[in-house]
Amino acid sequence: MDVINPKENRKRHIRKTSRVNYVPLFLMMLPGILYLLANNYLPMFGIIIAFKKLDYSKGILFSDWCGLDNFEYLFKTRDAFIMIRNTLVYNLIFITLGLVVALSIAIMMTEIGKKKIAKFIQPAICFPNMISIIIVAYLVYAFLGSNGFINNTLLNGNGIKWYSEAKRWPFILVIVNLWKTAGYSSIIYIASISGIDGSLYEAAKLDGASKMQQIRCITLPIIKPMIILMLLLSISKIFNSDFGLFLQVPMNSGMLFSTTQTIDTYVYRSLMELNNIGMSSAASVFQSVIGFVLVMLSNAFVRKFDSDSALF
């Protein structure tokens, strides 16, 4: 990082930029700086809460330290294993399936891109991503609830109790997640495919390459850097889960915890429902520290073989 010492550089600085008055520029940034300090930087120091036995009457700073006790308690529970496993496994499935589906959609969309109907299809498949997860939960409930479409119409009333059978939720959540995100995440691939030089395909056609061969030998290799970048971005977020998807869509049902509990829902439940600040902050700090390490690692990895795609 470029650390600036105003005194040391003053002379050069005055000579070089004598016409620039920094005060208005600082004033323009001031509201934003204050907000980021309150919303982002203060919570970073709030991490100490995880190492304390928080007592509101003593305040955050003066509560007693308890070392790693909170983490020890947390990792002794079975919850810790379940939530970490769920977060990781769901994310791995979301990342791989999401990539395959988004790429396929992108390839098919470019194929039909010139047709008028594509102007309707594109926004339609993006629309599920535009609504709140609360509405999604209502939609899922319309299918799976006790009077839902699936139980009543498809299964003729021989209902499955969807909201109390944990084993069915991995499938449901994967489908819901794909339904919500696939169309939207294909946008970025559609953009990079449409940037490919059309004469490459013309040449391939002259050589008699089939459509599949063109996709395998032209499209995929050219957008490979983009795919890798997107993959690494999602891998760096692998300890984070879509809080709403795992809390709202299963309707916060306690019987489903074994397959729906993730780190984010655990942090929420232990903070707001069980009032266990120690466990909640330990899980939350664990998540953000590992997240930070993963971002740094994946960036270093990208920079090593394709420095243009690196984040920083």
Next chain:
Amino acid sequence: MKKKQGSSEKRFQTISLMIMLLITVFCLMPFLLMLAASVTDENVLIREGYKFWPSKVNFGAYKYLWAKRETIFSAYGISIFVTAIGTFVNVALTSLFAYPLSRTDFKYRNFFAFFIFFTILFNGGMTASYIIWTQIFHIKNTVWALLVPNYLLGAFNILLVRNYYTASIPASLLEAAKVDGAKELTIYAKIILPLSKPVIITIALFSGMAYWNDWINGLYYITNTKFYSINVYLNRLMNNITFLKSSSSITEGANLAGLDLPSVGIRMSIAVIAILPVLIIFPMIQAQLIKGVVIGGVKG
């Protein structure tokens, strides 16, 4: 040979079109079911369940909502208020922050760019945020709780706008203005803002969507019904249902112990009303939004 290849191209295109149409139906179908359920007769809904073609249409749910319009309108009002103010402040803060960063003659711009960027890399986690907002800033059950945490200013948007300014506003323009003796704020208001309309629209869309769809701030910081936005209200209705289901086997549609528990059809009609604005506005903004994703998605 040539002809055969042409037909295989054609076949691929037809198959693509068919699959994409299927995917489109799959994406839109749940909304149709929701709409159908909201106009299905309540007794039919309980007896036959949710169907795409209701055997008996009844607009009772919407009439009920109209009778209870105070609650719904108040939630709607909160949503509109929070979205309007939040988006406006977000755009103002973002653009004001981004402009100095885009100035090559601003010496500390790298320092402040890092100050922003670091918030993407690292965060203190939800628990720390919650305790700081409630114990230090005391925003629980105030309208600030819906406006301030998380959505007021984001690093991603600042960097997006900064890149736009760097790329599309020529330094010579600023030089000329300065030679003419224009003040920084004048330059910003008279030159930068008018030129930044496309990127402003993009971040306003992102921010507006985030505020309209938000329920997490409401979940953590709001318990007073007065401050329920439409999504927070829907969330509470859902919780009431879950609560009842777990406590006993009471039939749906009951109004028990003062819990606000509207019937199935009514719940669906509230959901319909909640996505209505998105449904109306989205077709108008989608082209711009998609462009924004493409610009922003590549590099934050």
